[in-house]
Amino acid sequence: MPSLEARIVAHHTYPKSSWWDVPEVEDGSRVVSQALTRISGVTARDDSARATFVDHPNWLIELASHRDGPLLVYWGGHAEMLGNSYAVAFPESGPQLSELTSLTFEKLAAVVAARQSAPPADGHADWLLLILDTCQSVAGAEQIWHATQGKRRDTAIVATSTEVGSAFAGRFPILFAQFLDEYGQNDAQVDLLELLRRIGDALDEEQQTSGGAHLHTSIRAHAAVWPRRDHAPLVGLRSDVKELVEVLAASPDVIRNHFYAKAASVGLNQLDWEFTGRIPERTRIARWMDEVESEIQMLTVTGPAGSGKSALLGMVLASTSPELVVALSQLGVDIPTDTVPTNTSFTATLHLSNRTIDEVVAEAASQEGFDNVQSSEDLIGRYQKASGPRLVLADALDESRDPIRLARLMHQIAEQPGCRVLVGTRRSLTETPDNPIPLDHALTDALVPDEMLTVDASKPSFRNYVRRRLQRAMGERPDDQVRELADTIAEKATTFLYARVAVEEIIADPGWTATKTALAMLLTPTHTGIFEKTVSRLQRTEPNTEHLLHALAYARGNGFPRTGRIWEVAGSAVAGVTLRDPDIRRALKTAAPYITQDTEFGNEVYRLGHRTFVEYYHGRDAR
Numbered sequence: 001m002p003s004l005e006a007r008i009v010a011h012h013t014y015p016k017s018s019w020w021d022v023p024e025v026e027d028g029s030r031v032v033s034q035a036l037t038r039i040s041g042v043t044a045r046d047d048s049a050r051a052t053f054v055d056h057p058n059w060l061i062e063l064a065s066h067r068d069g070p071l072l073v074y075w076g077g078h079a080e081m082l083g084n085s086y087a088v089a090f091p092e093s094g095p096q097l098s099e100l101t102s103l104t105f106e107k108l109a110a111v112v113a114a115r116q117s118a119p120p121a122d123g124h125a126d127w128l129l130l131i132l133d134t135c136q137s138v139a140g141a142e143q144i145w146h147a148t149q150g151k152r153r154d155t156a157i158v159a160t161s162t163e164v165g166s167a168f169a170g171r172f173p174i175l176f177a178q179f180l181d182e183y184g185q186n187d188a189q190v191d192l193l194e195l196l197r198r199i200g201d202a203l204d205e206e207q208q209t210s211g212g213a214h215l216h217t218s219i220r221a222h223a224a225v226w227p228r229r230d231h232a233p234l235v236g237l238r239s240d241v242k243e244l245v246e247v248l249a250a251s252p253d254v255i256r257n258h259f260y261a262k263a264a265s266v267g268l269n270q271l272d273w274e275f276t277g278r279i280p281e282r283t284r285i286a287r288w289m290d291e292v293e294s295e296i297q298m299l300t301v302t303g304p305a306g307s308g309k310s311a312l313l314g315m316v317l318a319s320t321s322p323e324l325v326v327a328l329s330q331l332g333v334d335i336p337t338d339t340v341p342t343n344t345s346f347t348a349t350l351h352l353s354n355r356t357i358d359e360v361v362a363e364a365a366s367q368e369g370f371d372n373v374q375s376s377e378d379l380i381g382r383y384q385k386a387s388g389p390r391l392v393l394a395d396a397l398d399e400s401r402d403p404i405r406l407a408r409l410m411h412q413i414a415e416q417p418g419c420r421v422l423v424g425t426r427r428s429l430t431e432t433p434d435n436p437i438p439l440d441h442a443l444t445d446a447l448v449p450d451e452m453l454t455v456d457a458s459k460p461s462f463r464n465y466v467r468r469r470l471q472r473a474m475g476e477r478p479d480d481q482v483r484e485l486a487d488t489i490a491e492k493a494t495t496f497l498y499a500r501v502a503v504e505e506i507i508a509d510p511g512w513t514a515t516k517t518a519l520a521m522l523l524t525p526t527h528t529g530i531f532e533k534t535v536s537r538l539q540r541t542e543p544n545t546e547h548l549l550h551a552l553a554y555a556r557g558n559g560f561p562r563t564g565r566i567w568e569v570a571g572s573a574v575a576g577v578t579l580r581d582p583d584i585r586r587a588l589k590t591a592a593p594y595i596t597q598d599t600e601f602g603n604e605v606y607r608l609g610h611r612t613f614v615e616y617y618h619g620r621d622a623r
Contacts, residue, residue, distance in 0.1 A: 012025040
């Protein structure tokens with residue numbers, strides 16, 4: 001696919017008409033250029049010296065005849081309406097702008113029509129994105145759009161302002177960079193239409209304009225994609241987290257999004273790692289992993305829902321990566337030598353949540369390098385004949401779509417010569433954080449593990465986690481108050497999930513710690529009770545965020561994508577009001593502790609961060 005070419009025009013000073021000066025354009029054009037380079041590796045060309053009164057005719061001809069792939073043109077500067085016609089000023093223009101001394105909308109429309117009415121060369125994508133970052137640009141974009149009717153194939157025009165003057169100068173470049181940066185490792189590429197939709201929604205909200213006022217497009221769905229670097233340069237990060245970010249960025253999606261995210265035990269996109277404790281359990285698993293000839297072919301990690309099984313397994317997996325161990329040491333995370341397996345790693349790492357047995361079979365075969373696997377029987381046959389030891393990690397069996405069948409599959413894998421399996425699961429589908437005594441042990445009965453490692457309540461681990469989180473978030477509090485608060489929460493907590501939700505609610509609303517009575521009201525006996533306090537707070541302060549959280553309780557597959565307004569539409573259906581992309585941006589920030597991210601079909605998707613949150617909403621809706 002031909003690479004994107006970007007042309008930047010930034011006219012910020014007007015010697016003959018200094019009142020036209022727009023100093024924000026100089027910095028803004030630099031922000032646009034840097035964002036393109038940082039995210040997509042595109043080097044933008046500065047055409048400011050060519051887009052002048054004297055040279056602009058040749059420059060326009062060059063743009064109109066450009067046939068080498070997609071083209072982005074950004075024009076920042078002064079513009080005004082000549083009667084009812086939009087006109088952009090050149091640096092030499094002034095003090096009275098006229099059609100003879102300006103770049104009129106007719107000239108811009110002629111470029112669009114000449115370039116986009118012709119068929120694409122060799123069938124390649126050659127979309128055009130014209131960004132008018134000037135005052136009055138909404139009117140100008142509309143005029144260009146109407147003037148090119150029928151001659152603007154795969155064209156998008158973005159207007160940044162409805163106003164006269166520079167009230168919104170500099171906003172588009174900031175939004176452009178922010179939205180590009182939001183495309184993360186879970187997005188295979190940047191969809192241009194989706195990017196422009198998000199920017200347009202943000203501009204509509206800021207300038208209180210009707211939907212779509214800032215964007216005109218004829219680009220077909222998925223016809224214009226934006227290249228995204230696998231590893232964008234790290235800008236503005238603390239020195240102690242840069243190596244962590246690099247290691248996470250290079251990790252496979254399932255490892256980064258589930259195992260490492262659970263072990264980090266922080267909110268969405270927070271760059272810290274808060275796992276603490278569980279030394280005996282980590283040591284036992286590490287020693288078992290090193291015992292290649294062990295008679296224990298299946299080791300199952302179980303325990304009450306919310307006890308931290310996934311976090312424990314995530315930390316074990318993290319300990320098998322020398323690069324991550326080094327990165328975590330720079331953050332001050334202590335990883336005792338006894339908890340680190342020596343020369344042992346997993347040959348397949350499976351996250352079973354929301355997966356069918358067919359999906360798991362295909363993923364296991366892919367990771368193990370087995371070809372021609374069409375069924376679970378084929379997979380077992382390949383494990384039976386596999387050369388060398390095989391070590392499989394599978395987590396969240398209880399959250400899969402075929403839990404009993406998958407349990408039997410894991411048991412069959414563990415029975416094969418040289419194969420061992422480490423599984424994380426609840427004992428039963430009837431087990432919840434607030435109902436820790438299940439009606440049966442159906443899942444562990446189906447697994448038939450050789451050894452079960454139960455993750456029980458660990459008050460010291462709870463206390464250390466709470467104290468560290470509160471010290472970072474409430475550094476102004478005296479240490480003795482933080483310790484007392486940590487002791488109180490750890491004493492009430494029966495699971496790690498309880499401790500985490502309590503901490504997040506206190507960080508969000510420190511008023512809970514104003515009196516012992518207030519704290520007692522927060523620290524209810526149940527997990528759903530404490531999460532209900534979070535939901536109530538969001539209903540009062542951020543109702544649209546709560547609606548979007550509620551919608552995630554009904555997400556299918558790996559979650560709801562932000563792309564294509566899917567999460568918005570689901571949230572709007574729950575809320576009974578129209579939600580927009582700015583609402584999602586706020587939700588991802590204010591409700592980050594309760595949301596997790598994943599990937600599906602090349603897009604980043606979102607779901608609730610723990611099954612307990614899903615069960616809370618399902619239970620509430622059933623009442």
